[in-house]
Structure formats: structure tokens, C-alpha cells
Amino acid sequence: MLVDIQNLRVSFATRTGTFEAVRGVSFQIGTEKLGIVGESGSGKSLTARALMRLLPQNARITADRLSFDGVDILKADERAMRGLRGKRAGFILQDPKYSLNPVMTIGRQVAESWRQHKGGSRKEALEAAVDLLDQVRIRDPRRVCDLYPHEVSGGMGQRVMIAMMLAPDPALLIADEPTSALDATVQAEILRLMEDLVSKRGMGLILISHDLPLVSHFCDRVAVMYSGRVMEELSAGTLAQAKHPYTKGLLNCLPSLTHPKPRLPVLSRDAAWLQS
């Protein structure tokens, strides 16, 4: 068991009281691919960041169990967390335009990630970076090493991000909407690359997205989140048998080319879902 989350809650202190953004999320994953879908603000990113303890300072985390790789995240000190971050789990953010450091060359950023956990000289790290960029199928990796993030396209930037996060050979990859900022054509390419590398290396994957069909295509299981909770967890093949009205709603909202509907239904929400 790589990740074991029981009843995770994340809250923020506000002027009017506390705002609970994640309210009792539970799931477990091993070396498999879990998709998390849900509308904007449903708490997907916070859940993922809580796992690496990368939340803003004003966030409060509680959980019955929050363990990664056998380490209790709630109790681990900062040193132990640094040993987990990067080394045991990579974290890919949404938009490489902002998530890569704009004033550092790509080669240095990848090399830094490698060297942080594997040691070795600067030169060895740079060679490793070239090799990693090659693995994410970047042509002419030596030239790309000397470029700055603003000089490459979004798709290329996300490949760099993947290379950087795979550098220390982690056991888990967390990708928070890794393709939302990319063109549709590039999206599939990046997801396929990621899936391919994750499978080849026998890693676990948490893929966060808005796009239920896309996620179910790339993942073994899908967790559907709504308003800080997991509404339903399904294996990807059985989406059609979804029981929860919210999941069904999400599936119904998809426009279809083969069976076009005159109007798309409006996603219904029900306060009663949050009672249980």
C-alpha cells in the first residue's frame, strides 16, 4: 500500500469561522492508476497537496490516517517530508508556464531534481538530465537543456516537468490537471507519455482532472469528488454502472457526436448527498 488516506479533512480559518474545503476523503492506492475527477473547487488539488504536505500555511490538516509509503504524514518532521517529496513521489502541476522557474535553464532544473536525491557531480547530473529529457521524447535534448522555460511550448514544458519529477525514480506520480493548459492534440500525447512511463517503471499514479471520460481511459479506478468528498469510487471499466446521481449527471453532460441531444442537461446537485 503506497497511499492510505482515511477521513482526510483540510480547513482554512477565515474571518467568519472555519471553511472546510476537504471533508472526509478516504482512498487507498498501490502501484495502480487512480483518477480523481470533480468540478472546480471540489477539493482535488488540496487532497493531493495534503498528501505531500504542500498546503498553504493557513491550512489545517486532520485525518484518521494519512500515510504515504508507510510514513505518517501528519507526524513526520520537515526533514522526513523532504525525503519523501521528489524522491518517493513526484508532483506535476497544471501549467508549465508558471510551474517551471522562469530564470533557470531547463537543464539545471532537471539536473537539480536528480542531484538532490541521487548526489553526484554537477556534470553527472546534467548528463542524467539529458538522458531524462530523451526519455520523455524531447528531440535534441542537449540543446533544450540550455533553453529557458519561456523558450519552449506548453507541451514541451510539461514533458520537462515530467522528466524533472521522474528524475529521482519515485514510486508515485501525482499529476494535478497536467494537461488542462494544453491544446487538445497535445493533451493526449502527454497523457499517453505519462501513462507509458508510469507503467514501464511500475509506479502508482494519481491523475487529477475535470474530464471523466479522459481519466477513465487512462486510469484503473476513478474517484468522483464533489464539495470536498468522494461521492463514488469506481473501476474505470464500470463507469456505465455508476450509481451516484452526480456521476451519472457528469456522464450525461457529455455532448455526443453519434447521438446528439437537442439540449445538454443541467448538472443537478443535492444537499442531501453531503449528509451521509
Place this chain on the structure above:
Amino acid sequence: MTKRLNALAGLLASVGLTLLGLVIITFLIGRVMPIDPVIAAVGDNAPQEVVERARLEMGLDQPILMQFFHYVVQLLHGDLGRSILTKNPVISDIARYFPATLELATAAVIVAALIGIPLGVWAAVKQGTWIDQAIRVVCLAGHSLPVFVLAMISLLVFYAALGIAPGPGRQDIVFQDMIPHVTGLLTVDSIIAGDWDAFWDALAHMVQPVCILAYFSMAYITRMTRAFMLDALRGEYVITARAKGLSSMSVIWIHAFPNVGVQLVTVLALTYAGLLEGAVVTETVFSWPGLGQYLTVSLMNADMNPVMGATLLVGLVYVGLNLLADAVYRQLDPRVR
């Protein structure tokens, strides 16, 4: 290559225009001020024909454009006119006074940056904690205390009462005129002369005015650094850096800090330029023969040639520092290249 040439041409054009504007402004300062340059030169009680002759000699009967033309030609010959007060050519006055200011300002900006930048970064990292508050108070005092109060207290305590600091002035009387003038910076000149006693003496005389100027500049630099760093620390790439497992030191200094470089250079350049204008109050309290004193005394005596010369110099300092800052931006941020 042509792109480079174009950029260079653009740069030269903008510098040229700025300089022209600067010269026009200093010229106007000389003409528009409600001071009659002739009376200022010959005195209030001079007979009418002396005044008339002086007016003709100074070319003040000619059309204003001709006057401007003559002014520019003079400038191109390095002639800033004569000071009525000191009887010296303004250019040689400035060569004497400016190095004193340069020495003070350079030392002050270095001290201010070395303390202010780390303090600002620290305050940003510890945002909202008592450390942040304490730094804020220290800076607030730097902003709001009048300079002369601090300067007087400093002189009273460290010179008069404790006797551990040297008194006003740039050097002790025994070293006066002992060091050959090379750069005009006493510390540098005494090193060149190999006279270490004179060097330590000059340095000791700088300590108090430098500390006071540095304190004010540091308050500004700290406040700005804190603001820039708060912004940088909110960046997504900071989360990436933390997700890579880097120590917080690396995250702060290797990832966030280089991203505020361009803004910081702007602040430092402005601070330095401000200091190079000469700090009148500090210079007065410490009897420091700098540009600020020269400019103020000349202005109060309606001695316009030094005023115009000093203004021109200050303008040139701003243009020069701007160019320098632009060059540094290119080094610090690949997106500006």
C-alpha cells in the same frame, strides 16, 4: 545581428534625447529663476554701466536660442562657467566635491543592500510572525526619524560623550593635503599612496555618516525586498521546488530570490542615484564637503553656474545608472534578453 544594431541605435537615440532634455532643463533653470545673473555676478551696488557691460559680456542681450547654443557649445568644451562664490571653475569644484559624495553614497548603498536584502527576504519568509513585525518597526523608524536628529544623537554619543568616533569632516587635520589627489576618494587615494594610517582615518570618518545614510536606504530596500519576495513566494514554481524535496533555504535563495533580481536592481539603482544627489542634511551635520552642500550653498547665494553644473551631473548620474541597470536586467532575466 541587425536586431542588435537596431537595439543599439534605439538605445543611443533615447540616451541622446534624454541628454538633450537634461541640458534644456539645466539651461532653463539658469534663465527662469527669478535671479538676475548679472546682478549676482557684479553685486547689488555696481554702477549702471558696469551692469550693462557685464550683460553684454555674458551674452544676455542675444536671442534665447543663441544663448542656448552658446551654452551647449560651452558644455561640449567641458566649460560649466565659474562659481561666483568659490571663484573656481565649476568643473573643478565638482571634481573636488563629488568624490566626497560618491565615497559616502557608495559605501552607504553597499551597507544598506547587504543588510536590507537579507532582512527583507527574512521578513517575507516569516510573514505575519513577530520577526516580520520587529523588522517592520526597525524600518518604520528608519523612514520616520528625521536625519538630523539621528545624526546629532550619533555625534553627541559616539564623538562627544564616548569619544570612540572621529569628529566631523572627511579626515583628521594631520592627514590634510598629505595624500596626493588621484580619484578624490580618500580611502582609495590613501591605498594608492600606501598610507594605511590615512586610510583607517578616512574610513573611521565615514562610519557615522555612512551608517545614518545606510539606515534610511536600508529601510526602503528591506520594505521593497519583502514585497517582491512575498510575490515570488506565491509562485507555482516555488511549489514545484518544494515538491522536488529541496530544503527551504534552496527554495528561497535558489528559486524565489533570483526571480526578484530585476525589481531589486531597479530599487538599488534608484537608491544609489538618490544618495549621489548628495544628502544635504547629513553632509551639513558631519561637515562633509559633498555635492549636496555645494549645491545648497550655491543655490542660497544665487550662484547659478554651480547649480546648473551640479544639476547636470545629477541628471547624468541618473542616466548612467539607468543604462547600467538595463545591462544588469539582461544578465538576471532571460526573458528581457
